[in-house]
Amino acid sequence: MNDSEEETTQQLSSLDEEHLINSGTIYSIKGFQFQPPYVLKRAAVHLCHGHGLFVQLFCLTVSAILLLVVLVKVSNVANSQEQEQVNKDKIYQKMAQLKPQIKHLCRPCPWDWMPFQGNCYFFSKFQQNWHDSVTACTKMGAQLVVIKSDDEQSFLQQTSKEKGNAWMGMSDLKHEGTWHWVDGSHLLFSFMKYWNDGEPNNEAEEDCAEFRDSGWNDVPCSAKKYWICKKPAVSCTKK
Template sequence: MNGSEEGRVQQLGSLDSDEENLIPSGTRYSLKGFRFQPLYVLKKTSGQLCHRLSPFVLQLFCLTLSTILLLAILVKVSNVAYSQEQERTKKEKVYQEMTQLKPQINLLCRPCPWDWTVFQGNCYFFSKSQQNWNDSVTACRKLDAQLVVIKSDDEQSFLQQTSKEKGYAWMGLSDLKHEGTWHWVDGSHLLFSFMKYWNKGEPNNEREEDCAEFRGEGWNDAPCTIKKYWICKKSAMSCAEK
C-alpha cells in the first residue's frame, strides 16, 4: 500500500469514529430486519403503533362479541316464540277436533252399564238367575246398587210390566224386623198410598212370608228363602249436554 492509500484509510477511520461519537451511548445498530436502524427507534415506533391499535382492536373484539351474543339471544327468543306458537296451534287443533267429535261422543254416552235398563233417571238390572231374598240384597250391593225400592206410580207400572215378562222377582221390601210393618231396604216405611199394589188378599203371611215379590198384576208376600229373580236399582249417570 502506497502512502496515498494509507491516508485515505486513515481518513475513513476518523470519519467513522466521528459518526460513532454522534450516536448516544448505549445505542446499537440492528442489522436484522431494518438495516442500520437503531433499536430504540424501532421500539419507540412499535410501542406507539401498539398503543394506537390496542384500544381499536379491543373495541372491535367487544363489538364482535356483543353482536354474536345479541344474535344468539335473538335466535333463542325466536325459537321460544316459535315453540309457543306451535303449542298454541296444537291446542287449538285438539280443541277443534274435540268440538267436532262431541256430538258423536254424546251419542255413545250410556247413562247405565251394559245389560242395565234406564228409566226416568235410574238404572235397573233384571237378573238372569235366581237367589233367595237375602242373597239378592247382597248381589245388588256388589253392583253398587240396592234391591229395588219403588218411589213412584210410574216406576211401579214399569217394573210390574217387566217382571211379568221375565218372571217373579224380589223387590227390596220386607217385614223381617217387625211382623206386619213393611220397610224398604233403604230403611223407609211403605207408604199407605202404595198399599193398593198388593194383590187381592195379600199380604197374608201364610207360610212365614216376610219378603215381597212382583207377581202377576201386583205384589205378593213369600218366604224369603225361596229362590227368585231379583231387580237392582241405582241412579243413572248424566251425559254431557250436547
C-alpha cells in the same frame, strides 16, 4: 333330413310331448297351481306327434301360452290378496281412530241395564233367595229395587210379568206386619193398593215381597226368585 337330424327331431318331439302334454303337468308358482285345459292338451298331443321344425316351434309356442296363462292367473291372485290386505289395514286404521272417541261416549246405564226415568234397572237371569239378592245388588253399586212412584211400579210390574216373579227390596223382617224398604223407608199407605187380593197374609213366615202377576205378594225370604237392582243413571253433561 339325414338320420341324425331326424333322430334329434324325434327326441325333441318326444321330450315336448312327455313334459308339456302327456304328464298332465301342473304348474306351481308361489303356491298357486294350474293344470292345462284337457282340450288344449289333447290337441297338442296329436300335433306334437309330427316331425320337423314346425312341430317343434308349435310345441314351444303352446308351452309359452300355457306359461303366460299361469302367470296371468298368479298375478290376479296376488293382486286380490294385496287388495284384501289393503282393506284390512284401512279397517284397523279406522278402528284405531274411533277407539278414543268410543271411550268418551256416555251411556246413562251399563249395557245390560234398562233405563227408566233417570234410573237404571238390572233384571237377573237366574234365581236366588231374598238375602242373596240384596247382597248381589250391593256388589253392583245398587239396591234391591225400592219403588218411589206409580209410574215406576207400572214399569217394573209389567217387566217382571214378562221375565218372571222377582224380588223387590221390601220386607217386614224387623217387625211383623210393618213393611219397609232396604233403604230404611216405610211403605207408604198409597202403595198398599198394589198388594194382590188377600195379600200380605203371612201364611208361612212370608216376610219378603215379590212382583207376582199383576201385583205384590209376600213369600218366604228363602224362596228362589229373580231379582231387580236399581241405581241412578249417569249424567251425560257435555264438557
